[in-house]
Amino acid sequence: MRQASLFANEEANQPLASRVRPQTLEQFVGQQHLLGPGKILRELIENDQVSSMIFWGPPGTGKTTLAEIIARQTKAHFLSFSAVDSSISKIKKIMQQAEEEREVGQKTIVFVDEIHRFNKAQQDAFLPYVEQGSITLIGATTENPSFEINSALLSRCKVFVLKQLQVKDIVKLLQQALHHPEGFSKQTIKISDADLQAIATFANGDARVALNTLEMAVLNGKRTNNVVTITAADLQQLISQKSVFYDKNGEEHYNIISALHKSMRNSDVDAAIYWLSRMLEGGEDPLYIARRLVRFASEDVGMADTNALNVAINVFQACQFLGMPECDVHLVEAVTYLSLAPKSNALYKARLAAKKDVKQTINEPVPLQIRNAPTKLMKELDYGKDYQLAHSYQDKLTTMKTMPPSLEGKEYYLPTASGNERRFKARLEQIKAWHEQHDK
Helix, strand or coil: CEEEEECCCCCCCCCHHHHCCCCCCCCCCCCHHHHCCCCHHHHHHHCCCCCCEEEECCCCCCHHHHHHHHHHHCCCEEEEECCCCCCHHHHHHHHHHHHHHHHCCCCEEEEECCHHHCCHHHHHHHHHHHHCCCCEEEEEECCCHHHHCCHHHHCCCEEEECCCCCHHHHHHHHHHHHHCCCCCCCEEEEECHHHHHHHHHHCCCCHHHHHHHHHHHHHCCEEECCEEECCHHHHHHHHCCCCCCCCCCCHHHHHHHHHHHHHHHCCCHHHHHHHHHHHHHCCCCHHHHHHHHHHHHHHHHHHHCCHHHHHHHHHHHHHHHHCCCCCHHHHHHHHHHHHHCCCCCHHHHHHHHHHHHHHHCCCCCCCHHHCCCCCHHHHHCCCCCCCCCHHHCCCCCCCCCCCCHHHCCCCCCCCCCCCCHHHHHHHHHHHHHHHHHHCC
């Protein structure tokens, strides 16, 4: 059993996550790929060579904390902006003050949390001051900067990617909080290592969630004199409903649907079911997933298993009929079938090759022999002349040309020998052999 004394100012109104916020790089947990000994960001901070930058990473990875540490380490004036109350006039007024302070040797770091929420005009308002060095801009975002930040501003900032915190990182943060002087004063907290691990796992990489959960556990724990005991049963009430990190309108949406596709394409059924479950638990529309499975059935399975499209369409209709949560098992069925089905992208490649020719070659007229001739004039113009009806021939094949003359001999569909497609490959080879014999 772990015992720790917490010394806190009981009058403090700030949540635990704010009270125990790290003040130095040594106290900061995680992001060793940026802040480890000899790593670029640590070197920039320690050598006081910090320039404008963007911190991009999931919630609770330390973006705000790191910005404050940088300001403290470099002895810079720290200003924080939010998209809600930052008008262009307010931004320009404070930027002018920063320029005046720079002239007397005072550096200013401007921290913009959720910079992706600032509109183009707000972002542009920072640009001249970043260019002339009046401020050092540090933006924090959970969204891909490539899509959410103006290219002019982005080109003047170094992007640092913060990674999701690991369970061991969060356990370390929780242990630090248990010993931090700004925690709960004059109390002894009894909590097992296993329960700290459970909180860290529940937090899903978000330090703020972990610390808030610990605080709730302490406030609701069993008290005897100055000892607070947190039991697994009490803790379970706080961590029974896990929040899944998934943004239906952001990059994570596209990352996970990509993971689902590539797992199925790689015939990794377990990974595919996992990524499907991540989407469903994140609240994704089941019809969106079903539509993507219909596409996959033809793009990645195709003629190797012609029943794949039937399964995908049936599951799509089941999702329409039932909706969530009942249709989740139907989606699992489709994902499993498509993952284990033989694969062929011959149809997809055929479409791309033909599309390229349509765009890059002259669009020749339809050959006269395969045009319809519903009127006398069209017949007089030789529409349909020399047409050969395949059904009238023994082999159901003819020597009639149906491709535009400049593309004769062009091949788009190149079947594989995967699954049922070997049957279509054999049939195509039979057709080619017939033409080699009769077209001469």
